[in-house]
Every structure is written in C-alpha cells, then in structure tokens.
Amino acid sequence: MSDLSAPAACVDLGQLPVGSTVALFGGIYNNHLALHATVADARRRGAAAVFFLGDTGGFGPHPDRSVEGLRSLPVHSIAGNYDHSIGSDAADCACGYTDPRDNHFAQISYDYTLANTAAEHKGWLAALPHSARFELGGQRVLLCHGSPRKQNEFLWHSTTPAAYIDVLCREQQADLVCCTHTGMHWERRLADGRGVVNVGAIGRPANDGRTCVWYALLHSTPAGLRAELVPLSYDHEGLAREMRDEGLPAEFVETIETGWWTTCLEILPPRERMAGRY
Amino acid sequence: MTASSDPTLPFLHLDTLWLQVTGTVCNIACRHCFISCGPKVRIHDLMTVDQCRAAIDAAAAHGCRAYAFTGGEPFLHPDILALVDLALARGPLDILSNGMLIDEPLAQALARRFREAPHGFDVRISLDGLSAEENDPVRGRGVFDATVQGIRNLVAAGMEPVVAVTTVHADHESAQGRQAFYELLRGLGVAHPRVKLIPPFRIGREARRSGGYGPLERLTAAMIDDDSPWVLQCGTSRMVTNRGAWPCPILVNDDGARMGDRLDDALRPCTLGSPACHTCHVEGFSCRT
Ligand code: SF4
Ligand code: SF4
Ligand SMILES: [Fe+2]
Numbered sequence: 001m002s003d004l005s006a007p008a009a010c011v012d013l014g015q016l017p018v019g020s021t022v023a024l025f026g027g028i029y030n031n032h033l034a035l036h037a038t039v040a041d042a043r044r045r046g047a048a049a050v051f052f053l054g055d056t057g058g059f060g061p062h063p064d065r066s067v068e069g070l071r072s073l074p075v076h077s078i079a080g081n082y083d084h085s086i087g088s089d090a091a092d093c094a095c096g097y098t099d100p101r102d103n104h105f106a107q108i109s110y111d112y113t114l115a116n117t118a119a120e121h122k123g124w125l126a127a128l129p130h131s132a133r134f135e136l137g138g139q140r141v142l143l144c145h146g147s148p149r150k151q152n153e154f155l156w157h158s159t160t161p162a163a164y165i166d167v168l169c170r171e172q173q174a175d176l177v178c179c180t181h182t183g184m185h186w187e188r189r190l191a192d193g194r195g196v197v198n199v200g201a202i203g204r205p206a207n208d209g210r211t212c213v214w215y216a217l218l219h220s221t222p223a224g225l226r227a228e229l230v231p232l233s234y235d236h237e238g239l240a241r242e243m244r245d246e247g248l249p250a251e252f253v254e255t256i257e258t259g260w261w262t263t264c265l266e267i268l269p270p271r272e273r274m275a276g277r278y
Numbered sequence: 279m280t281a282s283s284d285p286t287l288p289f290l291h292l293d294t295l296w297l298q299v300t301g302t303v304c305n306i307a308c309r310h311c312f313i314s315c316g317p318k319v320r321i322h323d324l325m326t327v328d329q330c331r332a333a334i335d336a337a338a339a340h341g342c343r344a345y346a347f348t349g350g351e352p353f354l355h356p357d358i359l360a361l362v363d364l365a366l367a368r369g370p371l372d373i374l375s376n377g378m379l380i381d382e383p384l385a386q387a388l389a390r391r392f393r394e395a396p397h398g399f400d401v402r403i404s405l406d407g408l409s410a411e412e413n414d415p416v417r418g419r420g421v422f423d424a425t426v427q428g429i430r431n432l433v434a435a436g437m438e439p440v441v442a443v444t445t446v447h448a449d450h451e452s453a454q455g456r457q458a459f460y461e462l463l464r465g466l467g468v469a470h471p472r473v474k475l476i477p478p479f480r481i482g483r484e485a486r487r488s489g490g491y492g493p494l495e496r497l498t499a500a501m502i503d504d505d506s507p508w509v510l511q512c513g514t515s516r517m518v519t520n521r522g523a524w525p526c527p528i529l530v531n532d533d534g535a536r537m538g539d540r541l542d543d544a545l546r547p548c549t550l551g552s553p554a555c556h557t558c559h560v561e562g563f564s565c566r567t
Contacts, residue, residue, distance in 0.1 A: 098475070099456065100453040100456070101453075149291075150508070156398075158370060158397055158398030159343065159344060159369075159370045159397065159398050160343070161338075161342075161343060161344075161368060161369035161370065161396075161397055163337075163338040163339070163340075163341050163342055163343075163368060163369065164341050164342070164343040164369070166341060167291070167340075167341030168341075265470070266472065269370065269398045269400070270392070270398055270399065270400040270438070270440075271392070271398045271399075272398075273470050273472070274438060274470055276470070278470065
C-alpha cells in the first residue's frame with residue numbers, strides 16, 4: 001500500500017557500537033540558519049551520522065542557501081513533498097488546503113521558493129530518494145517524509161494509534177519508523193519497543209510559544225534505540241530580519257518570533273490545534 | 279442498484295471505521311438528510327455496546343487509524359460515553375452530531391475525555407445557516423438555537439467543536455461564506471474556529487428536495503485512476519451499522535451496496551454503483567474532517 005515506488009536508499013553505517021548516536025531532522029523550510037545550527041549541535045553531541053527527512057523549501061528566506069548547505073554538509077537526505085514539487089517545477093506544494101486563506105499563504109511561500117531555487121538545485125532535489133533505511137544496534141530504522149505509505153501523509157501524535165504503528169512497522173519490516181512533515185515532534189512506542197518517532201521540523205517552531213526548533217537523536221543502547229527530542233535555539237532574530245528584508249509575509253515572521261503558527265492551521269487535528277494560540 | 283459496468287475501487291487499508299451507533303434514529307428530520315433519518319426511522323436501529331466493541335476490536339486488529347460515530351444522532355444512544363471510551367482506547371474519534379442534546383453534564387464528560395484520552399477526540403456539529411432564518415427551514419424549527427446552545431456548552435467545558443455546513447445555500451461555499459461561519463463561532467467563544475463544507479448528496483430525503491441525479495451522473499471505469507482509492511473515502515474506510523457492513527456512511531440505505539454481516543466481510547474492493555459516487559468524485563469529497 002505504498003506509493004513510494006522508488007526503492008529505499010540503504011545507508012550502510014558500518015559497525016557502529018552500542019552507545020553510538022545518529023541525528024535526524026526534517027522541515028528546513030528555507031531556514032538555513034537553523035540548518036547549520038542543527039548540524040553543528042548534532043556533531044557536538046556526538047552524532048556519527050546525520051539524516052535529513054525532507055522539505056527543504058517553503059516559509060523562510062533565500063532557498064538556495066539551504067540547498068547549498070545540504071549539499072556541502074555531511075548529511076544523508078531524502079525528499080519531502082516540497083522537494084518533489086520544487087524539483088519537478090510543479091504549480092503548487094500539493095498540500096491540498098481547503099481554506100482559501102491557507103492556500104493564499106501556502107502559495108506565497110511556494111512561488112517565492114520556486115522562483116529563487118537555481119535550476120541545478122531543482123535537479124538535485126528531484127533526484128533525492130524518497131526513503132532510506134539503516135541498522136543501528138541491530139534495530140532496523142526506516143526513514144520517510146510523511147508516512148511510509150505516502151509522502152504527504154501526516155502522522156500526528158493524537159491521530160496515530162498503536163494499531164496503526166504496528167501495521168506500519170510490520171509492513172516496512174522496521175523496528176522504528178522516523179518521519180517529519182507535520183512540523184511537530186513526538187514519539188509513540190508499542191509495548192515491544194517498536195514505534196514511530198516524528199523528528200519535528202527545524203524550519204519553524206513547534207506551535208508551542210517557544211522560538212526554538214526541534215530535531216531528534218537516536219541513541220543505541222543495550223535496551224534498544226532511545227530517541228531524544230532536542231530543542232535547539234538558533235539565531236531566530238537574524239532569520240526574522242532576513243525574512244522582512246525579502247518581503248515575506250508578516251504572519252510568517254510572527255511565527256519565527258513568537259513560536260505560534262499563524263497560517264495553514266487547518267491540517268492540525270483538534271488536540272494539536274487547541275494547544276496553539278490560533 | 280448496481281450494474282455490471284460499474285467500476286470497482288481497490289481497498290487500500292482501513293484508515294477509518296464509521297459506526298452508525300444510533301442507526302437512522304435522529305431527534306430531528308432535516309429536509310436534506312441523505313439517509314432520511316428521523317425520530318421514528320428504524321431502517322437501521324441502535325447498535326448494542328457489544329456490537330460496537332466487536333467492530334472496534336476487529337478494526338484495531340486490522341490496524342485501523344481512526345473511528346467516527348454517526349447516526350442519526352449519536353447522543354441519543356443511552357450508552358454513548360461507554361462507546362466513546364471503547365473507541366478512544368483504540369484511536370482518535372470523531373462524533374458527528376446536530377449538537378442539540380449536548381447539555382452541560384454531557385459537555386463536561388466529553389471535554390474531560392478530550393483532555394485525558396490517549397488519542398484525539400473531536401465533535402463535529404452540523405449547522406446549515408448563520409441564523410435561525412437560514413438554518414431552520416432546512417433543519418427544523420428551533421434547531422438553530424438548540425444547536426448553538428450545544429456549542430456554547432462544549433466551549434464552556436473546554437472543547438471546541440468543528441462546524442459542518444452542508445452547502446445548500448450556494449453563498450456559503452465562497453470564502454466570505456466560510457469567514458461568516460468563523461465569525462459566528464468566534465462570537466460563541468470558539469478561539470480556534472474550524473468549518474467543514476459538505477456538498478449535498480442528492481439521495482434520501484435530499485433527492486426529493488433537489489431533484490436527485492440525472493442518468494449521466496454515474497462513475498465509469500475511465501474516471502478511476504491510481505489515486506482514486508486515496509481520494510474517495512471508500513478506498514480507506516468502511517461503515518458498520520446494526521445490520522452489517524457498508525462501503526461508506528453515504529450508502530447505508532442502498533441494500534445493493536451492503537458488503538456483508540461483519541466488518542471483516544467488507545475489507546475488500548467495493549462497487550461504485552451509486553449516483554452519489556458521482557458527487558464524491560466530482561467534489562473530491564471525503565467525510566473526514
Ligand atoms: S442530517 Fe443529521 S441531524 Fe439532520 S436528520 Fe439527518 S442525521 Fe439527523
Ligand atoms: S458514495 Fe462515495 S464513498 Fe460511498 S461508495 Fe460511492 S464513491 Fe465511495
Ligand atoms: Fe512535507
């Protein structure tokens with residue numbers, strides 16, 4: 001039941017000993033300042049490998065800076081729906097909003113990203129694999145953007161029950177499925193230790209009234225893989241300045257400066273929505 | 279009413295299990311109700327707690343992601359809170375209601391579950407106009423005020439419902455129409471207003487109101503592609519009532535669409551033989567919130 005027809009990229013991490021750590025992040029949304037801060041923070045914390053789960057563009061300023069960052073840093077990348085759309089010069093981000101206001105703001109960031117991404121970078125985005133796998137401490141990890149079965153499917157904490165996680169892990173022959181796409185980080189484990197980790201997004205805050213962004217570390221331990229969801233402070237004031245200079249909507253800048261989402265809220269399930277300001 | 283030329287739709291996975299917990303029994307009888315519900319309509323009757331438990335357990339065994347209660351009016355069920363707990367233990371739950379029966383104690387009980395359950399919980403309340411003058415000719419005298427009171431009770435208890443608007447008034451489909459509903463909800467204390475627009479299905483009582491479907495409004499195999507089972511809700515959901523399993527909540531009164539006695543009988547491709555399927559296709563419509 002998967003539309004991710006291309007085979008997963010298998011990343012051989014070699015023999016990483018128990019005690020090793022890898023880092024996972026998603027949703028750059030053009031936040032090149034957070035991209036560099038995340039990779040630096042992950043290395044400081046001892047990550048032996050760093051993975052990006054997709055969605056390079058959208059929302060923030062200067063799209064090429066993020067693609068150039070990804071291409072120069074030691075990061076394994078897979079594609080998100082935004083990368084797929086930008087990489088194929090599609091007309092919109094295919095998020096499928098029904099509210100005209102949401103569509104209006106989504107189109108502004110999409111048109112801006114499309115117009116400011118170099119053709120060569122579009123080709124690089126288009127060539128990214130749609131999923132990846134690795135083994136760590138004997139545990140099989142599957143990386144995808146939205147869900148293993150669809151690149152633009154949202155896995156939220158409040159709407160991803162154990163029964164569904166069991167199906168995803170079984171079908172993917174994975175112990176841990178890691179995803180992003182929602183922009184909100186969470187983890188849910190089954191009694192036997194299998195589970196889903198949504199690594200969140202580094203491109204904008206998690207609608208929690210804080211300006212930090214989130215990524216994930218996976219620690220291999222004798223008891224299996226332990227996920228650590230990491231809040232990261234970065235130069236969000238610098239980003240807000242760049243966004244203003246680029247003429248991006250004040251609503252987007254407000255999110256960076258306050259930590260509250262202001263647009264495209266209709267995708268949120270009730271619990272996640274009610275926790276936010278708007 | 280199916281013909282051999284009707285297309286079939288692959289079944290991908292059980293994302294949503296619908297339970298018609300109160301059958302076709304409703305406290306009102308809207309003129310546009312596409313399943314013709316009403317106080318004395320027992321085409322489908324109330325499901326027992328055991329029937330609901332069996333269906334929810336079976337669904338969970340297939341990896342079901344979400345549950346939804348409908349009717350009729352679900353809050354007419356004498357054991358509705360027990361049913362809510364059964365579903366919320368397994369996954370997120372939506373209840374589709376006219377809101378009229380949500381008094382203060384019920385609102386408190388629902389809001390407590392919204393805060394404490396391990397999964398998301400939503401109540402979706404139907405409202406087809408911005409005023410009694412607009413709403414009540416379709417839904418019945420006094421319904422607007424009773425529905426608004428139900429919304430107020432929920433909000434006071436700490437739970438904000440979604441409002442579902444069947445677009446029988448064409449101007450509600452526009453951006454301004456949606457905005458007007460947001461304003462109405464803000465006025466009722468809803469801080470995060472949400473509106474779902476629903477196209478009228480011209481079957482059931484609505485067929486009499488609007489004239490039903492023409493002979494050319496049928497789906498053909500050529501209209502079905504790889505994406506269709508993701509878009510049409512019958513690719514990823516099933517409906518159970520006290521009388522068996524159906525492809526979706528829309529066709530429960532079409533005996534030709536019935537798929538079996540139990541949920542497990544229905545986890546297979548279905549036939550898109552109803553003219554209502556044409557509305558799903560044209561509108562890209564899904565009952566999901
Ligand atoms: S539309 Fe809903 S509220 Fe109205 S009669 Fe039908 S089931 Fe009852
Ligand atoms: S009415 Fe819609 S959901 Fe129901 S079977 Fe037809 S296409 Fe599927
Ligand atoms: Fe995405």
